[in-house]
Amino acid sequence: MKKSKNTVRSSEKTLRILEAIHELEGGGVTEIADHLGMSKATAHHHLSTLEDNEYIIKDGSTYRSGLRLLEMGEQSRRQTGVFDIAKGEIDSLANNTGELANLMIEEHGRGVYVYIAAGEEAVHLDTKVGTRQYLHTSALGKSILAHMPKERFEEVIDRHGLPTKTPNTVTDKDTLEGELEEIRNRGVAFDGEERAEGIRCVAAPITDNAGKLIGAVSVSGPSTRMKGDRFREEIPEMVQDTATVIGINVSYS
Structure with missing residues (x-):
């Protein structure tokens, strides 16, 4: 798949993590990091950003998609x-x-x-x-x-x-x-x-x-x-x- 030459790598990582949560139907930091082949520290930083902005929720040690995505999808x-x-x-x-x-x-x-x-x-x-x-x-x-x-x-x-x-x-x-x-x-x-x-x-x-x-x-x-x-x-x-x-x-x- 061809990609734009002007993509922002940090944004791509965030989106990949969001997609991983969807594919895994929720997961912990280690599971998500392993799924994407990235470090736990990197995964944690992006997960924290997504959680702070209400795109995902944290249930114990498991991250799941937030209902804010439902609102956006319906629109x-x-x-x-x-x-x-x-x-x-x-x-x-x-x-x-x-x-x-x-x-x-x-x-x-x-x-x-x-x-x-x-x-x-x-x-x-x-x-x-x-x-x-x-x-x-x-x-x-x-x-x-x-x-x-x-x-x-x-x-x-x-x-x-x-x-x-x-x-x-x-x-x-x-x-x-x-x-x-x-x-x-x-x-x-x-x-x-x-x-x-x-x-x-x-x-x-x-x-x-x-x-x-x-x-x-x-x-x-x-x-x-x-x-x-x-x-x-x-x-x-x-x-x-x-x-x-x-x-x-x-x-x-």
Whole structure:
């Protein structure tokens, strides 16, 4: 991943520590320092700074993320310009399919789950609001990649590559580009257990009236239910309808 030449190393260390706390779901000074390969003294200085500024809390000897981050994250979500408009439509999609309905936008070359709604039969997955994933590994991400300008697509692939998540993940650029062309032609993307084994997904891009890409919406469910006409016709139609309604509402908001 390319980085700016003007980064501040001390700030980078602080951010790495904040990310480590998230990845470890909390940890002590030694655990965090070992995780990042830095000295305990350095880790402690940055942890103290984060605590003093209320970004983390200290529970005994364990540091955890503070709720100030929740406030900032919620503001970021609302500033996307699509969350408030799309929420009700995503809820309806989840209710009508009984599965998980998802809203994703692209940021820094990865897909970010902005909202997730669960229908009555929805399975529990490792994705949650704020989870970031490589775009080529899911129907959501591929529907976004398929409708990016060519230059932006190249930037994303150069930055993140095509890492493997499951044996089904597409990791060859030529193969991916062929699949993206098919997605543009049919209007929906399919995920054949490429990010999580046993899970399939159908997604469609959200665009405004000017054709500007906003994000993507999808339905995810177990492969035992996501098959046949339901997977290839019924759910794709509902997903496309939802994406269209959201795009129209965004255009006239």
